[in-house]
Amino acid sequence: MSVRERVLDLLFPPKCPFCQKILDNPRAPVCPVCQPELPWLEGKAAERRVDFANSCFSPLAYRDMVPGAVHRYKFSRVRALGRPFAALMAQCLEDHLPQRAGLICWAPLSRERLRERGFDQAELMAREVGRLLSIPAGPALKKVRDTSPQSELEEESARRANARGAYAALPGLDLTGRRVVLVDDVVTSGSTLSECAALLRQEGAEEIWCLTLAQARHG
Numbered sequence: 725m726s727v728r729e730r731v732l733d734l735l736f737p738p739k740c741p742f743c744q745k746i747l748d749n750p751r752a753p754v755c756p757v758c759q760p761e762l763p764w765l766e767g768k769a770a771e772r773r774v775d776f777a778n779s780c781f782s783p784l785a786y787r788d789m790v791p792g793a794v795h796r797y798k799f800s801r802v803r804a805l806g807r808p809f810a811a812l813m814a815q816c817l818e819d820h821l822p823q824r825a826g827l828i829c830w831a832p833l834s835r836e837r838l839r840e841r842g843f844d845q846a847e848l849m850a851r852e853v854g855r856l857l858s859i860p861a862g863p864a865l866k867k868v869r870d871t872s873p874q875s876e877l878e879e880e881s882a883r884r885a886n887a888r889g890a891y892a893a894l895p896g897l898d899l900t901g902r903r904v905v906l907v908d909d910v911v912t913s914g915s916t917l918s919e920c921a922a923l924l925r926q927e928g929a930e931e932i933w934c935l936t937l938a939q940a941r942h943g
């Protein structure tokens with residue numbers, strides 16, 4: 725742990741992202757009370773099919789304490805929550821993907837939304853997963869069109885139309901033959917991730933593995 729991290733831990737002691745109690749063990753991502761209560765996804769249940777991607781892994785189902793914690797992370801500017809979430813995601817990736825990935829990227833926010841929120845939660849999680857697993861993390865995509873929040877759209881067709889054409893690959897990106905991990909916070913219909921995965925494929929990515937904190941029931 726760096727000096728900076730140690731100072732931050734003193735100023736802002738790590739809290740459980742689900743119940744917000746200060747953690748006795750600051751290195752544990754979740755408190756021992758929430759740990760057994762969380763809707764963990766095991767084995768095949770942790771996988772979701774996403775078009776253009778090899779698969780999508782998520783450690784948690786999007787229910788019980790999870791939606792509240794994700795919402796707090798997104799809207800309260802509590803960046804520190806990204807760390808425990810990323811720890812859960814890194815563990816999930818290790819459990820499900822035996823091969824090492826060459827790059828971790830994320831489904832980015834639009835510039836406007838980034839200005840509103842102050843940070844890109846998916847980027848923070850992707851960078852932290854990369855740090856934990858020693859995989860390089862970096863931007864691959866940009867958002868070129870603002871979309872309605874997917875969570876406000878019920879129909880799968882509406883979600884797909886909302887995501888279509890909303891992203892573009894960064895200029896100069898060459899993913900030829902690479903194994904890429906694509907991070908987002910929650911997967912529901914998978915239309916955002918499949919839109920992004922299609923672009924990564926176009927740039928030559930050979931394998932694309934999506935990774936989200938939570939998987940929402942869909943359909």
Ligand SMILES: [Zn+2]
Nearest residue numbers: 740743755758
């Ligand atoms: Zn807790």
